[in-house]
Amino acid sequence: MYQSLLDRMRPVTRRFRAYRFWWLVSLLAIVFAFLAFTAIDSAHSGEVDGRSAAIGFGLAALASIIVTGIANYISFRNPRKIAEQIEQRFPDLNQRLFTALDQGDEANGNASSPVSMGYLQQRVIREARDHSRQFDWAQTLSGSKLWCSRLSGFIATGALVSVLGVLWSAKPSLESVNELTSDTAANTNVIVEPGNTEIERGTSLAITARFPDATIGEAQLICENEDGSERRITMKQNLSDPVVGGFLASVDGKFTYRVETEDWTSESYTIDVFEFPSLVRSDAGLDFPDYTQLPDKTIEDTVRVSAVEGTKVKWLCFLNKEVGSGSLIGKEGERIELKPDSEHPGALSTQFDLHETKRFTLELVDAEGRKNKYPPELIAKVIPNTPPKLKLANAKDASVSPLEELPLGVEVRDDFGVAQVGLSYTFASQPATDIVLKENIARGDKQKLVHLIALEELDAKPDQLLAYHFWAEDIGPDGNARRTESDMFFAEVRHFEEIFREGEPPPSGPPSPPQSPKGQEAEKLAELQKEIINATWTVIRTERAKEVSDQFPANGALLAESQTGALSQLQELAAELSDVESKAHVDKIAQDMENAISRLNAAITNNSAAGLPQAMAAEQSAYAGLLKLRAREFQITRQHQKQSQSQSSAAQRRQKQLDDLELEQEENRYETQQQAQADSPEEQQQRETRQVLNRLRELARRQEDLNKQLAELQSALEQAQSKTEREEIERQLKRLREQQQDLLRETDELSERMKSPENAETMSEESEQLDQTRENVRKATEALEQNDASKALTAGKRAEREFEEMRDDFRKKAAGEFNDTVRQLRSDAQELDDNQEQIGEQLKQIEGQQASPGLRSENNRREVEERLKEQRERLSDLLEQMQQTVQEAEEAEPLLAQKLYDSFRKTQQRQIDRKLSDTSELLRRGFDEEARKFEQPARAGITELKDELEDAAEAVLGDESEALRRALGELDQLSRDLDDEIQQSDPQANRGSSAASDDEQSESQRGQEQSKRDASQRESGQREPGQSEPGESAPQQGQLSDQQPEQAQQPGTAQQPGTAQQPGGKPQEGEPQAGKGQPDGTGTGETPGQRPGEGGGENSDKNSGQGEPQQPSQSQQASNQPNPNGPPSQQPPGESDQPGQRPGRRQQTGGLSRFAADSPSANPLTGEGFRDWSDRLRDVEEMVDDQDLRSRAARIRDRARDVRIDVKRNSESPQWRLVEEMIAQPLRELRRDVQEELIRRSAEKNSLVPIDRDPVPEQFSDAVQKYYESLGSGR
Structure with a gap:
């Protein structure tokens, strides 16, 4: 009961404690605020550090408040003082509370009888307790007084915090610091560098202080x-120099x-x-x-960017800052x-029409006149709007009957x-x-x-002429219709009654001449006229523009x-004619030729190509007249040697017809070896595919x-966890972001x-797929710029x-x-096979260790057993893969399937797996x-399987020695x-390696030459190109050639092997003469300064009809007969090739340029030759x-x-x-290893063996x- 009375008094006690605590807090806050306020002036003067003082006052005030709170908590522990306050507030208690406390103290003081109070004592305590229930004793201390104390405490505390904040931000003024340190600085004469300066954002900064005395401390x-943040760096002294320095890795702000x-x-x-202006990102908008x-x-x-010509390109450049000007x-x-x-605020843009490839350098200048340090290059490449491609299927010069249907085909x-x-x-x-x-x-x-x-x-009537060509119309770059035309072809209407009789051939030499010399002369003149028509047609096609x-x-x-x-x-031929009808034809032909000449001269005078179609019509009319002068009956002889240069295309067509006849004369079945042209369209396309694959x-x-x-x-x-780790x-x-941008x-x-x-044409779908992939690469780059590693990783994946x-x-596309x-x-x-060789060596060692058995021998034995087990598993996997490949290649590659x-x-019959098992068991x-005896046939079987x-691989992949040889040449x-x-830029860099490089290169060249000689020896049973068989006569010098571009003797062009000339320009005996024709009579091209008719006629039957562009080629005129000039077929500079041209006229581009290093601008690392150099190295990578x-x-x-x-x-x-250490030297080492690999692979194939002779008997x-040996020693 007494305890419950004390509980009723505790709220009063808590109110008195709180009242006293808040007044004490107010007092302490006012005191410390005053002290802090007085320290503000000292902080401004530099005498004290404002932050340190603020922290000190704050901690002292906090400690004082904590001590005050503890002291206040232990106060008011005497209940009589609280009772006194309650009695004063409630006088009607009439001292009952004091009496109750006294009685309770007496009762609690009796330890032997805790319950010793009588009825009266209990009643006094009960009445006091009932009074507390009737009246709120907590109002002994009024609420207003309590709230006033709390308010004063909060106000004083707020004032203290404000003063401490002012003290925290107080810094010494520049004048006060200078006044404070001027005397000391003058006395010590310290030099601080760099002092006040301006540097580029993100660069490093070194700050040094030089003291007059080496003792610095x-x-x-x-x-x-x-x-307001502060950073302290301990400055380090360099040895005994009186200089201390501090280093900032990156300065990002003032x-x-x-x-x-x-x-x-x-x-x-x-x-x-400051920042130099720079390009952050550039976008390109394409309006096609x-x-x-x-x-x-x-x-x-x-x-x-790459876009078709005529596209409107808008470059949008986002910069790192505002600039004064920008230009491309x-x-x-x-x-x-x-x-x-x-x-786009803050971005610069420009727009222009794209008609040619443009390479711009972005120049930026800010308001202070600073230019961008590393101007980026913006490239806009033009994809030309090429004319339609016409690939002719059945188009060719032909001889047709009046009732024939001429089939023609084209692919567009x-x-x-x-x-x-x-x-x-x-027609006609x-x-x-x-x-x-x-x-x-x-x-x-x-x-x-x-x-x-x-x-x-x-x-149609005999000797009439049908001239035809294909054409296609599309929209040109100017938005107007554009017509593209193919080559022109001719169909000559022949007589039904052309008769071919077989005559007796002469013992040797060329066949007997035809029966009609005048017809042959007319035929030659007709071939010349046809070349003039083709040349005129070429000029018409190339002069399609408004201005010639x-x-x-x-x-x-x-x-x-x-x-x-x-x-x-024609006039010379007319003088020899006596037939009236023939003379009439000649007069009509002469009239047409004169008409053509006049129209050509008019076109030259007017400098306009508008009159050329009429001139070509007159030329065609003259050609039709020349056809009527030909003889219609021939005595022929079967021959199958090279077409002579004087043989016309018409005669070649008739020869093809004659080939269909069953003549009694035996065929000459010896074929002439031909050299394959390098860099054919198929090879170039394969190279492009390999380049794309490598990239x-x-x-x-x-990206991985x-x-x-x-x-x-x-x-x-x-x-x-730390800031330093995050910054790193x-x-x-x-x-990584820079590497992703490079990607x-x-x-x-x-x-x-x-x-x-x-x-x-071949990569359109893949190009669209690459555009989608590029978008993911761009998203990864953008996420890295935002430091979002998760999003960047998702896009990168x-x-x-x-x-x-x-x-x-x-x-799959590049390889079979x-x-x-x-x-x-x-x-x-x-x-x-290599593993089996090692196992055989280990078995030899085990057999040699039988005399001294031990733990090591037992370990070797177990190792060989494990390796034999692995060999069996590998052999089983290999045979299973071979069986699967046989099933898959049975239809597509029957030769490969048969070999496998x-x-x-054979491998199954050799029982290699069983022999390996027996070897393991015996061991x-x-x-x-015995184990070694079983291992030897197993090893031989594996070697045979490898061979x-x-x-089989060579049947599919070809000879890898040739690929290595090409790779060696590229290297x-x-x-x-x-x-x-390197030598041009730094002669000292590779001085020590020059001699070794020259020696290695000369050795490489000798190795290549030796391998070529060996290859030629292997092929010695075949005739060289242009060489005659024994008993055959060499072609006459007067014959003409349809020479290939690489065989044309142009200035600076090397001759092919076997075409060396003696002084005076005469070919050596037994070798092909200058200008000797190809066996198939490939048609000639026409070059500037070369006349139509200088080469032999075009082989119409050999034309594939593909509408390829004409390229300049050159042929020689070996006869002394003067021939008129003809126009060139090359196109004006800058104009794209016209499709639809005859095959055989396209110039061979011939491999990679070998003159890249001759010009400093084409240097492989610092010049424009890097891409070509890198592409050639990619080719090497694909060759090996x-x-x-x-x-x-x-x-x-x-x-x-x-x-x-x-x-x-x-x-x-x-x-x-x-560069010498990391690139040049490894490149030379790679070339050396490729050479060694080539020698290793070619050693067996290049071994010298007798040809067409029986082997030497063993005895x-x-x-x-x-x-x-005696022959070699010179004895």
Whole structure:
């Protein structure tokens, strides 16, 4: 009961304690606030540090309040004092509360009887307790007084906090600091560098202080940022120099700094920061022409775009800051000013029409006149709107009967669609007739069209002429319709009664002459007239523009001169004619030729090509008249040797007809060896495919590496706890961002290559897929710029997967269906054979250790048993793979399937697996000698299996020695180009390696020459090109050739082997003469300054009809007969080739340029030759099959790319000694290893063996060997 009375008094006690506590807090707060206020002046004067003082006062005030709270908590512990206050507030208690407390104390004081109070005592306590229930004793201290104390405490505390805040922010003024330290600084004469300065944002800064005395003590560099944060760096002394220094790795904002020692403080210095203007991101908006039917497109974050000519390109440049001006500067000084973009504040933009490839350098100038340090290059490449491609199927010069139906075919395709495709022909002297074969062909779609010309419906008569060509219309770059025409072909209507009789051939030499010399002369003149027509048609097609080219006057003059020469020959022929009808034909022909000459001269005078069609009509009329002079009956002789240069195309067509006759004379079955032309369209397309494959493989690998590093950094970023760790991770993310941007740029380069005209047809779908992949690469780059590692990793993974899918597709496209499988089978067999060789060596060692058995011998035995077990498993897997490949290749590659099946069957018959099992069992039981005997046939069987798989692989993959030889040649040139650049830039860098490089290159050349000689020895049973068989007469010098471009003897062009000339220009005996024709009579081209008729006639029957562009080629005139000039067929500069041309006229481009290092601008690392140099190294990578050699070539190329990036980014020359060590030397080592591999592979094939002779009997081999040794010694 007494305790319950005390409980009723506790609320009163708590109120009194709170009242006292808040008043004490108010008092303490006022005291400390006053003290802090007085220290503010000292902080401004620099006598005290404001922050330190504020922290000290704050901690002292807090400690005082805590002590006060504890003291207050233990006060008011005597209940009588509280009872006194209650009695005063409630007088009606009449001292009952005091009495109750006294009685309770007495009762609690009796320990022997805790319950000793009587009735009266209990009643007094009960009445006091009942009073507390009736009245609120807590009101003894009124609530207003309590709230006043609390309010005063809060106000005082707030004042204290405010004063401490002012003291915290109080800093010494510059004047006070200077006044405070001026005397000390003057006395010590300390030099602080760099003092007040301005540096570029993000660069490092070194601050030093030089003291007059070497005894400095500890010095602190105090840096204060604009936000008030402070950073202290301990300055270090350099040895015994009186200089201390501090280093800031990166300065990102303005700050002040000072140097402090124990007894000295420097004045405050200010570091301002600035930024050079730079490009953060550039977007390209493409507004395609209407005829392309392509939607407008925006490519984000790119510095190079490819678009069809006529596209409106809008470059949008996002910058790091406001600039005063920006402009795009072209290579030739063209300047395009950039203007602020209305849709993107802070960005600059410009727009221009794209008609030619443009390379701009972005120049930025800010308000202070600073230019961007590393101007980026923006490239806009034009994809030309090429004319439709006409691939002719059945088009050729022909001889037809009046009742024949002439089948003609064409395949047409265009990148942006074809409006119309058709056929035009003229018959006799009738006007030209146009036939539309197809309309509205979609973009990229191929259409094969066929048409029959019924000569009977045309009422054809013998000796009439049908001239025809195909054409296609599309929309040109100017938006107008454009017509593209093929070559012109001729169909001559022959007589029904042409008779071919077999005559007796002469003993040797050429066949007997025909019976009609006049007809032959007319035929030759007709061939000349046909060449003039073709040349005129070529000029008409090339002069489609409104303004004629600069070559037109010269071409027109050559045409007129050629026609005049033909007229002179006609007049000479007319003088020998006596037949009236023939003379009438000659008069009509002469009239047509004179008409053609007059129209050609008029076109030259007017400098216009408008009159050329009428001139060509007159030329065709003259040609038709010449056909009527030909003889119609021939006595023929069967021959199958090379076509002589004087043989006309008409005679060649008749020869083809004669070949169909069954003549009694025996065929000459000896064929003439021909050299395959290098760099055919198929080979160039394969090279482009390999280049794209190599780039896709590299992009996939680099994206995979970036994703791995990004995943590691993401995990590290999540686990980072300190600010320093996060900053380091962010710096690594910045480096990854730069690598991702480089990957994006190279993706753009690959996309540009795939969209080029030569690849657009075959890689259109892949190009669209690459655009989608590029978007993922761009998203990864953008996420890295925002330091969002998770999003960047997600986009990077998608890009990696798509790169790998494209890589796999291109790998299947570049290689045959079973190439990779065969390579793997051969590699597995080689590894199986090598392991078996090692097992055989180990068995020899085990057998030799029988005399001294021990633990080591037992371990070797178990190791061999394990290896034998692995060999059996590998052999089983290899045979299973062979069986699967046989099933898959049975239809597609029957030769491969047969070879693999034979090898599989022989391997089963050899019982290699059983012998390996027996070897293992015998070895386990301790029969080492018997185990070795069983192992030897197993090893021989595995070796035979390896050899058989190599033969099968060679049937599919071809001879790898030739690929290695080509790779070695490329490496020679690559190393030479790089060494030349190093020598030009830093002669000391590779001085020590020059001699070794020259020796290795000379050795490489000797090795290649030896391998070529060996190859020629292997082929000695075949005739060389142009060599005559014994008993055959060499072609006469007067014969003409349809020479290939690489065989034309142009200035600076080397002759082919076997064509060396003696003094005076006469060919050596037994070798092909200059100008000797090809066996198949390939048609000649026409070059400037060369006359139609100088070469032999075109072989119409050998034409494939493909509408390919004409290229200049050259043929020689060996006869002394003067012939008129003809016009060139080359096109004006800058004009694209016209499709639809005859095959055989396209100039061979002939390999890679070997003159890249001759010009400093074409240097492989610092010049424009880097891309070609890198592409050739990629070719080497694809030529070699060894994975180690491939990876080494890839590493060299990666290092070269890194050097190139640094050169472009920093505009500085590379460290040539590092280039020599990291690129040039490994490249020479790679070339050496490729050479060794070539020698190893060619050693067996290049061994000298007798040809067409029986082998030397074994009993005479020693004698024969001694005989050859004596011959070699000169005895």
